[in-house]
Amino acid sequence: MKQQIIDSKANPNATGEADECLFEYLHAELVNYVLTKSSNTAEGEEELSRLEWMGFSVGYRIIERLTREWSRFKDELDMIKFICTDFWSSLYHKQIDNLRTNHHGVYVLQDNAFRLLDKVGTSNSKQYLKESPRLLAFTCGLLRGSLANLGIISTVTAETTTLPSCKFHVQVQRI
């Protein structure tokens, strides 16, 4: 069985490229699936840890492939900047609009038109605000996983006050 698989990987040029809308539809199905599986917590919040975990495992793997031929990063800030610029624009078609840090391990990444929220709410709509955490959990995990494989252990949370903009808070855990 294993031999076959090695053969198919020997020809990397033959693989196709998936259209971007596939990811969006697949992501919608992940959210859908997680919601059917999850039970609400006592505070009425949805249990989205499955989404976060899937995002983590994707982020962990994808960053390894993307940075394979990349020059070494100088420091933590350099890695976060890479995430905000090249990584983000490849995944979500635009850079992070604003990066702030307190230089004590907290970074705030602000995207004013996040791709997965972009078609949900027109400017400043509040209609689907309550549901928006569902659409952010995967990306929180994606960020956490990417950073983890770069050697940064962190917790990532997201907040959104007006669609389609959102902020990701990255809190680096220092040992």
Added chain:
Amino acid sequence: MCVVARCYHWHHCSLLVNMSRTGTKLDAKKVNSELFTLTYGALVAQLLKDYENVEDINKQLERMGYNMGIRLIEDFLARTGSGRCYDFRDTAEKIQSGFKIFLGITPTITNWSPAGDEFSLCFETNPLTEFVELPDHCLNLKYCNILTGVLRGACEMVQMEIACWFVQDQLKNDNVTELRVKFVKRLEDAIPAGED
């Protein structure tokens, strides 16, 4: 009540692209493709955690594919501007072009049944399985089963009921991956009374 993080001074970081970087630019199309492949892999891994029975996973994947297919058909029609199919051979070619548009691959159409109501799509490569090896305890898992759902959902939206299943799978040591598609029936338009 002071949130610790807010006690520090905040600094903006310039996000101007560092031109001196020697790394090559990331190819957005390629990244998107890998994002899709890996996300699908994470989903299958999650399903394997959640369900004990592999048959349930196959069903769940098909259902998700169906949900994607009923949306994807709109993208397909909008992009290709194609009209109704003349016959099932026409359908086969349109499905083939759908794979070209969305997955960047062109499966070959083969093994027509004499009645012309059944054909196979053969894949030599498949982006979904790009980084995949099936462990031995997953032999009944139809890893790509989402595709069967996508086809069923998409066809249903153009008034065609089809059945669709895998007969060969490269992940299970077959030479090609073969997806069998069978025409079941035309679905009647539900036209409101008084309209033609």
